[in-house]
Amino acid sequence: MKNHALNKWMIQRISAVILLPLLLFFLYSLINLVNQDYTGALDFFDNYLPIIIFTLFLIFAGLHFKLGLNEIIEDYVQDERFKSILNRVVTLYSAILPIIGIISLITIIL
Amino acid sequence: MEKNSGPLSPHIQIYKWQFSSLLSITHRLTGVINTAGFFLIVLWILFLAIGPEYYNFYQKFLRSFIGKFILVGFTWSFIYHLLNGVRHLAWDFGYGYEIKTANFSGIIVLSLSIITTFFIWII
Numbered sequence: 067m068k069n070h071a072l073n074k075w076m077i078q079r080i081s082a083v084i085l086l087p088l089l090l091f092f093l094y095s096l097i098n099l100v101n102q103d104y105t106g107a108l109d110f111f112d113n114y115l116p117i118i119i120f121t122l123f124l125i126f127a128g129l130h131f132k133l134g135l136n137e138i139i140e141d142y143v144q145d146e147r148f149k150s151i152l153n154r155v156v157t158l159y160s161a162i163l164p165i166i167g168i169i170s171l172i173t174i175i176l
Numbered sequence: 177m178e179k180n181s182g183p184l185s186p187h188i189q190i191y192k193w194q195f196s197s198l199l200s201i202t203h204r205l206t207g208v209i210n211t212a213g214f215f216l217i218v219l220w221i222l223f224l225a226i227g228p229e230y231y232n233f234y235q236k237f238l239r240s241f242i243g244k245f246i247l248v249g250f251t252w253s254f255i256y257h258l259l260n261g262v263r264h265l266a267w268d269f270g271y272g273y274e275i276k277t278a279n280f281s282g283i284i285v286l287s288l289s290i291i292t293t294f295f296i297w298i299i
Contacts, residue, residue: 104228141185170225
C-alpha cells in the first residue's frame, strides 16, 4: 500500500517533467493555429514532429491529471462508495479522451 | 453515514487564508480547470479530423468574445500550473523551502503567469 502510493507520487512527478516541454510546444502551436483556417491547421499536422508531440502530450497529460484528480478525490471525498465511483469516472475520462485524440490525429495524417 | 476516522485536508470554509496556501489551492484548482481544457483540446483535434464544417464552426466559436475569454482563461491556467509545477518540483528536490524564498518564488510565478498570458494574447 505504501509502495503503491509512492509509485503514484513518482509517476506524477515524472509525467510533470515530461509534460513541461510538451506543454510549451503545445501552447506555442495553439497560438499559431488559432488564426489559421482548416487547411492551415491540416498543413501544420503534415509533419511527423507535431503528430508525435501531440500524441505524447495527450498520453502524459491524461496520466498526469488522472493521478492529480485521484489525489484530490482522496483528500476531499470521505464516502468510500462515492469515492470509488468518482475514481472510476476519472479513469474512464482520462483514458477515453487521449484515445479519441490519437485516433483523430491518425485520421488527420492518413 | 458510516464512521470515518481518516485524515482530512483543511476545510476551506474555516481556513485562515495565507498567500502560500492560496497559491497551493490555486495549483489544484488550475489542475482541475486544465482537465476541462483538455476536453476542448481533444474536441478541437476531433473536429479537425471530421471535416471543415465542424472545424470552422469551432474556430468561429473560439474567435467570439466568450471563446476568447475561455482561451485566455485556459492559457493562464495552463501556464500557472506549469510554472507553479516547477516550484513544486524544486520543493520535491529539497530546494526553496525558506518562507522568504517560497513567498518570493510564489510572487514570481503569479506575475510571470499573468505577464506571459498577456503577451500571448494581447500582443
